Amino acid sequence: MDAASGSADRGTTERVLTLLGLLQQRRVWTGPQLADRLGVTPRTVRRDVERLRALGYPVHAGQGVGGGYRLAPGQELPPLLLDDEEAIATVVSLLAGAGGAGAGDAALRALTKLDRVLPARLRDEVRALSGSVKSFDAGRAAVAPEVLMTLARACRDEVEAGFDYPSGSEVRRRRVEPYRLVASDRRWYLLAFDLDRHDWRSFRVDRMTGVSARTWRFRPRAAPEAAAYVQEGVASRVYTHRARFLVRASADTVRAQIPASAAVVRRRGTELCEVVTGAENLDFVLMHVLLLSHDFEVLDPPELGRRCNELAQRLLRAGAAMPPEQDTEKP
Template sequence: MLGLLQQRQVWTGPELAGRLGVTTRTVRRDVERLRVLGYPVRAGQGVGGGYQLGAGQELPPLLLDDEEAIATAVSLLVGAGGAVTGAGDAALRALTKLDQVLPVRLRHEVRALSGSVEFFGGGRSPVDPDVLMTLARACRDEVETGFDYPSGGETRRRRCEPYRLVASDRRWYLLTYDLDRDDWRTFRVDRMTEVSLRTWRFRPRAAPDAAAYVQEGVASRVYAHRARFLVHASADRVREQIPASAAVVEERGDGRCEVLSGGARLDAVLMHVLLLGHDFEVLDPPELAERCGALAERLRAAGTTDSR
């Protein structure tokens, strides 16, 4: 009956009785049971009247079929870690609640989603939910995974031991132990193709902090040049100015923070930090401090050059 009430605005007693194969007396009794459970079932008289599921003081449990439950879980996963403050935590809490009440045949699907995902940053570009589901299951079940991935101008098959899915403010990543490289690697999920689970299970290795490892890799490790700065502003203030995928920002006390970033050219990294508008010091590499002096001279000359 609850499922029928959620499908349509109003049902008459005889309509419900006919759909359920019971008497109208049984319908009235079941309506009272739903009310006791907290469902605000209203009864209207006359033409156009009938039973209607309305809004109550509290949110009672919703009745979902198998497809609706899995779709809800996938939507929560894709929406988690979004740009709205606190949305990621709320989505994961909802996934946990789903996991507690779902039938056994569905519970492992939700656990695969909620237990194998970590977050940093805000909203992301969407990826194929089926790929996320496959990778989440692999993380949960500790099963080797294979996928094709472009590298160096060609696409290669990779064999990995998947550890965690991590959502940045822009993309989804998989932190995994690459069996062919014998080391930890980060892969963009949107670049994976032909993702499949292998039959081999593995024993988990000692792993780095997933979100921190992927963020550092995205912000600096993938670039030819890396730089560290001591910025004279709080970490919270600087994080508001720099996307999580562009730099790692750590609090250093006394209203200062350390910024780790990377780029194809050190001058470009230097200019990004300069444009934050805070005093700063170059911590590493040493040659970047020398570039500060050269850049200052260039800017000073540009400001005093007679353009006539």
């Protein structure tokens, strides 16, 4: 390809991108209006519209009064064209969502995609603006967006990460292969392979300090399913006592009654489910399962079944001690 043809191709590409931006700005453009804005003939506009259609953009052409070119919603999401101001606004909004309360991990996934293509000239402005965005809802533990982005990049690029993390009364440096960030209703967690302990671990992101990503790449291992692993750890593995119940209700019904961070609910047919949870006190676990108002059986541990019988006897004695109700109805 000679210099002239290369320059022509770049000119065509820039013009088609400009056309796409115009179609995204307002509902309908006539052919002459687009030709005037682009400085080309209506025939060139028609050719450029066909190029956009070939790329997956559904550009519709209407005839007569009120007709013109219109960008319609498509079956699939094609590439989205953003100018500098739109890109900054999008990234700042996603940063606020990812680091604040009520956020889902979809915001973080979108951020990592934008982070790959965001021009360097915009990064300082994004950082300055994101620092001015706060949330009044304190439902989720606060995490700096920069920390989430550092960990998300490390997961995406498959590079080792390091951070200081409390262990008992000490704070130790952890070296990990990061795999996934998982959002719960209250916190962010990182699923990672701990290089010093040679095992999988989940870490609370709000407890991390000194978070950094290294340039050392790792070969991905066969990893557990991230959300399930983190949920089971949060709901049961971190507690002194781990309990399993067979509940006589559908899994969907029980999931609506118990927060995901409090228990793992596994389907056991249409009208049965298994509930796995944990606590520091077995009475606390029993109280919460009892308040679900469904019949249940204790599967594990054995001492929990014995505790059920002890409490049942105590309740029966308490009920038997009540004086009989007096008949107050007059003849």
